[in-house]
Amino acid sequence: MYKLKFVNIIAVLSLTVHLISCTDNPTEPKPTPKTYIPVDTASRYEWTVLMGGFPTNDFNVVDTSNIFIATGSRAVKYDGIQFSLLDLGDNRFYCQGLHAVNKDCIFFVGETRVNMNYLYPTVKRYINGNVSSFDFPSDTLFSIYSVFGLSSDEFWAVASFGRLYHVKNSVVQVFHEFENSNGGGKFYRYPDGRLLLIIVKEDYNTFKSVVSVNKLLNGEVSKLTSDTLNEHEIGFLYDFDDNIILSKQRSLHNRDLYYFNGNQWEKFFSVDDLEPYFTFDIFACGGKSKNEFMINSNGAGAPLLYKDGKWNREYFYGFGWMTPKITFYNDRIYFMTNYYEIQASYLYKGKLRNH
Numbered sequence: 001m002y003k004l005k006f007v008n009i010i011a012v013l014s015l016t017v018h019l020i021s022c023t024d025n026p027t028e029p030k031p032t033p034k035t036y037i038p039v040d041t042a043s044r045y046e047w048t049v050l051m052g053g054f055p056t057n058d059f060n061v062v063d064t065s066n067i068f069i070a071t072g073s074r075a076v077k078y079d080g081i082q083f084s085l086l087d088l089g090d091n092r093f094y095c096q097g098l099h100a101v102n103k104d105c106i107f108f109v110g111e112t113r114v115n116m117n118y119l120y121p122t123v124k125r126y127i128n129g130n131v132s133s134f135d136f137p138s139d140t141l142f143s144i145y146s147v148f149g150l151s152s153d154e155f156w157a158v159a160s161f162g163r164l165y166h167v168k169n170s171v172v173q174v175f176h177e178f179e180n181s182n183g184g185g186k187f188y189r190y191p192d193g194r195l196l197l198i199i200v201k202e203d204y205n206t207f208k209s210v211v212s213v214n215k216l217l218n219g220e221v222s223k224l225t226s227d228t229l230n231e232h233e234i235g236f237l238y239d240f241d242d243n244i245i246l247s248k249q250r251s252l253h254n255r256d257l258y259y260f261n262g263n264q265w266e267k268f269f270s271v272d273d274l275e276p277y278f279t280f281d282i283f284a285c286g287g288k289s290k291n292e293f294m295i296n297s298n299g300a301g302a303p304l305l306y307k308d309g310k311w312n313r314e315y316f317y318g319f320g321w322m323t324p325k326i327t328f329y330n331d332r333i334y335f336m337t338n339y340y341e342i343q344a345s346y347l348y349k350g351k352l353r354n355h
Helices: 002-023
Strands: 045-052 058-063 066-070 075-078 083-086 093-100 105-115 118-127 130-135 144-151 154-159 163-168 171-177 181-189 195-203 208-217 220-230 234-239 244-250 253-260 265-270 284-289 292-296 304-307 310-313 321-329 332-339 344-352
Touching: 045 075, 058 093, 058 321, 058 332, 066 093, 066 105, 093 118, 093 144, 105 144, 105 154, 118 144, 118 154, 144 181, 154 181, 154 195, 181 234, 195 244, 234 284, 234 321, 292 321, 292 332
Parallel strands: 284 321
Antiparallel strands: 045 344, 058 066, 066 075, 075 083, 093 105, 105 118, 118 130, 144 154, 154 163, 163 171, 181 195, 195 208, 208 220, 234 244, 244 253, 253 265, 284 292, 292 304, 304 310, 321 332, 332 344
16 A cells, blocks of 8 residues: 555656656746836826717817817817807708818818718818808719818819819819729828828728829829738728828737838837737827827727827726827817717817926
């Protein structure tokens, strides 16, 4: 009996030594733990919140006293104190987006809804209370989501499914067709004056998407670059003051940011490099440059600000879903959320603290 116990003890000790030798080999290099970028929880901006009785599709900040909002059935202005409705002269017009040339001239875009089965693309130009309407060819049920005004008399607009319009002195021209585009496109004007149109086209046979960057100059469209991605890698396009930014998805998560260097998209940031507690999918983004910008998730969350070489968590909010846009203006930051259940929006205004 004692001999059997002794044999069992020897067997257990031998197995323990064997397991230790297999799992802890001193000659094998151990993986280096990842070093994460820290996030400071002290807010650098002082935030105020205003509620408006309307949903929000898009907004445009001209200055602190001139913020214009596309709300669907209405257009709204925030003057730094309160919201007011802008009369666009037609209750059939549904506003999807906008672009302010300046505080006096704003282009609102969307569609005119004749009835439940028929609509046509429309642009409304609002100049100091005077409204002009531009109606486009109605051979298909297009809506316009994106517009860029060069002046009060000239603008570009792109409709869903990629139809590009150019309008000058009230003459409407169907300028180009981007086949199979998804939801129109996005305009971006560089500080040096270049006007770009970014188009996302989908190939439903291969489940691939093509992101093309096109230059609009002197009435011509020229393609600068084209990238083929998996359909689920496409995220959102955002405006920085000095560049256009693209977010890409990995494993259906919106995690990485790229900027356009003039020839191709170049990665400059990944959420996964931050402390894991603060990581989330990027939904809204905006900023002045790669050295000063803000990101946020969808729904209630805490925006993360990158400024002066460090990260800070900003105001924690809990009202509605983000509009995928954050705008910097001097020492201010603006973003908006929707609370669809009560048809309300919240405007968040951040002002840089003195310290």
